[in-house]
Amino acid sequence: MSSNYLLLITIFTASLLTGCQPEAASPAVSFYYWKSAFKLSPTEREWLEAHKVKRLYVKYLDVDVENGQAVPKAPVRFADSTYKNFEIVPCIFITNRTFQAAVNPEDLAERVWKYLQEINTAGHLSPTVYQLDCDWSPSTQAAYFRFLDRFRQLAEGHTLTATIRLHQLRYPEQTGVPPVDRGVLMYYNMGDVQNVEEPNSILNTQTAATYLTTDMQYDLPLDYALPMFSWVLAYRLGELHAIINQGTCQKLDTLAAAAAIGPNRYRMQQNAYFGNHYLNRGDQLRCEAPTVADLETAIDQLKQIDNHCEHLLFYHLDENLSNAFPKNLPQHLADRLAAP
Secondary structure, three states: OHHHHHHHHHHHHHHHHHHOOOOOOOOOEEEEEEEOEOOOOHHHHHHHHHOOOOEEEEEEEEEHHHHHEEEEEEEOOOOHHHHHEEEEEEEEEEHHHHHHHHHHHHHHHHHHHHHHHHHHHHOOOOOEEEEEOOOOOOOOHHHHHHHHHHHHHHHOOOEEEEEEEEHHHOOOHOOOOOOOOEEEEEEEOOOOOHHHHOOOOOOHHHHHHHHOOOOOOOOEEEEEEEEEEOEEEEEEOEEEEEEEEOOOOHHHHHHOEEEEEEOEEEEEEOOEOOOOOOOOOEEEEEEEEOHHHHHHHHHHHHHOOOOOOEEEEEOOOOOOOOOOOOHHHHHHHHHHHHOO
């Protein structure tokens, strides 16, 4: 058998093996549902159907401090039965100041768990995954992690996840790594919302880049959450006065009392209402939303992390999505994350 023939066989075999290598699967697209009443609109159902969404992360309740006591409150209400078509992941939002108060973390975990089961029972739900959302700090780490330890005992047999912010990803030696099964890296709200000169506090990829290094690792497997929402920030005398959710530049363009003074920036020319907020003449406004290019850059940055993302989450499912983003965008971003 000639050497040329053997070489051809080797090349042909190698090409077959290379061609048969499975491509990395794109992460599943999921959405947060962050409203007090769960009721899907036709537009929201269209988005879920378009991306074959199977899992929804639903805010079940908040935990905050009232009169010096940590209080679970604002439980979700299932206003229609469409939630039964999805795997529901209960999300519990806990303010950082909760763990700055004189709170017994284990007792709080038990009260929160009981509250969650009451919601599950009312909705005939049996979740297998729970998510805790708290932007803890070094000073609250011990109390929050004690809460998680007890919650994990109560949720034995379930998967427990926790949200991770960029500073916690970058400096785990200072903030610690939460005792959970999986993390969700919240890749938004990384800019300075208080700063009137901030270009975009929702998704500032230049700021985000300072937290990342090539092949960086975290001691938990991570899913990623990206923003798909907008707001208008109102500043009075240089200080943040109001956050007007679902505000957009397009809406400000139709407000006669506001005049454009630069890209995404406006100034009130006279007193007027906008988004149920009363604004004064002279107030400065900045409309913020991530662009498609911003989100693609964010995906490319996330690929620096040595990690396998199973779920790509978007905050949040809302009637206004179609007015602000292309409907194919979530799947496009999931495919981009999986691409070499």
